[in-house]
Amino acid sequence: MKITVIGAGVGGMCAAARLAKAGHEVTVYEGSDRVGGKLRTEWIGRYAFDTGPSLLTLPAVYRDFFLKTGKHMGQEMEVVSVNPSFDYRFADGSQVKFANLSRYETLKAITQSFSPQSAAQWDSLMRVAEKMWDISREPFIESELKSPLSLFKRPTFIKDLFAIAPWKSLRQLADEQLTDTRLRFILDRYATYSGSDPRKAPAVLSSIAFVEETFGAWHIKGGLGTMADAIYERCIKHGVTFHLSTPVQEILLTKGKATGVMLANGERVESGAVVSNADASFTYNTLVAGKSYKLKKIRKNLAKSEASLAGFSLLLGLRASDEAPLEHHTILFPEDYDQEFDSIFSAKKPVANPTIYICSPNDAKMVKSENSVGLFVLVNAPVHSKDPQSGWDWSDEKFNSEYANKIIDQIEARGISIRDRLETLTIRTPLQLQESVNAPGGSIYGSSSNGARAAFLRAKNRSPIKGLYCVGGSAHPGGGLPLVGISGELVANAIGERAKRTTK
Ligand SMILES: Cc1cc2nc3c(=O)[nH]c(=O)nc-3n(C[C@H](O)[C@H](O)[C@H](O)COP(=O)(O)OP(=O)(O)OC[C@H]3O[C@@H](n4cnc5c(N)ncnc54)[C@H](O)[C@@H]3O)c2cc1C
Structure with missing residues (x-):
């Protein structure tokens, strides 16, 4: 069967590789100019930073993916235990x-x-x-x-x-x-x-x-983004076709069934199934047109779920110092943790004294000289929005730079020197994540798990619209690399079941 995948994030590519391995003709349309979505290792000068995920948990999900689609994960990348976690x-x-x-x-x-x-x-x-x-x-x-x-x-x-x-x-x-x-x-x-x-x-x-x-807590040598490249290679090996810088504008419906997509360049592509790795709210509110009862219900559920928090990050390139090196993952808790959640979810404002996560991978493959240390610093943040009721406007560069400096002050106040050895500082905001991978508001995980019903409000893998499937962090079972990998498998299995039924 011909299958169209919208988006080359981890979920989209995991589903694509499994489907192609099962014999389907799979084409992926990715809006940006690269694969991997939020999973990315970026080089800035002599330093590499994991600007998305920097911690791999439940690696069995990806061991299963690599094993079922070819060589073992361990033959493709160096996965190392992080101790202490x-x-x-x-x-x-x-x-x-x-x-x-x-x-x-x-x-x-x-x-x-x-x-x-x-x-x-x-x-x-x-x-x-x-x-x-x-x-x-x-x-x-x-x-x-x-x-x-x-x-x-x-x-x-x-x-x-x-x-x-x-x-x-x-x-x-x-x-x-x-x-x-x-x-x-x-x-x-x-x-x-x-x-x-x-x-x-x-x-x-x-x-x-x-x-x-x-x-366990795991790292991949060279950066976690290495895994996005390996998943992409797996797709290529099984014959998946990729079109980068090719956003999808609409999911085409014929008699209420998904029958293909229309690209932003106006080209129409027909297929037997459509898998959307775009955020579920974007999929149902923008890509799918129409006012059917089914769509209304899904949109209502999605509107009820609260967006996950976003992240404000600093990519710091430092000269090595005589100080004891940081562990791979360091968390600096503030005195009052609740003000963080009040600030993000109620006031929708950047957190004055946030919990500060510092990732210091101590990985020779992530620096170009021995005398260099790259730190990825992440604090939780409200999503980007021009409407103060919904989020914070992250487009003010002056504010962002002052906020970055306050975070550095707070790190230094905890005895970790930054400024006297700083070589490069790059700021990443929720707005940039929104623009780079079409994540609404720059939310990290799609929808949050706030509330007992959150799991039931999340988009299902098998959409009530026939022929349409949702994969990735905003679909079941949720965000984070392990769950996103599982969603890829669930979608591939659901399409496999349907294909078997229709060929009987
Ligand atoms: C700062 C940060 C830290 C994180 N830390 C961790 C961590 O430590 N551990 C962990 O497990 N997880 C972490 N995560 C979460 C993890 O990155 C995500 O859950 C996961 O990568 C999301 O994968 P996805 O399949 O949902 O796709 P995404 O990465 O959201 O990719 C979706 C893709 O679809 C494309 N797309 C969207 N719309 C269209 C369209 N209309 N047409 C074509 N293409 C389109 C986008 O460009 C993008 O490439 C972190 C995320 C961030 C941002």
């Missing part, structure tokens, strides 16, 4: 390093930094999170999302319901399990892995902490 530093000067792939070592570190009681509480929390992961992984992550009614019919429904406790927020779980504010901050931060507010995100997001600990 995180160096968490707090405003009161205390610090704890979480070990990679070892609960034992992490509990030892919590005992030494905080107390044995805190370690016991974290261990107990991880047991709760493990239960939630066991229950939720199959119906909510590894399969297409069924209706709430079909979940209701599961024989273990009542037991599972009490274990998952969808009425409980991540914050409420912290209130029950953890007494040390610092551990509560660490748990809260997992809400931001899906761009959400821990006070609204469901407790089941604690399973991300369990998954990170159990399946």
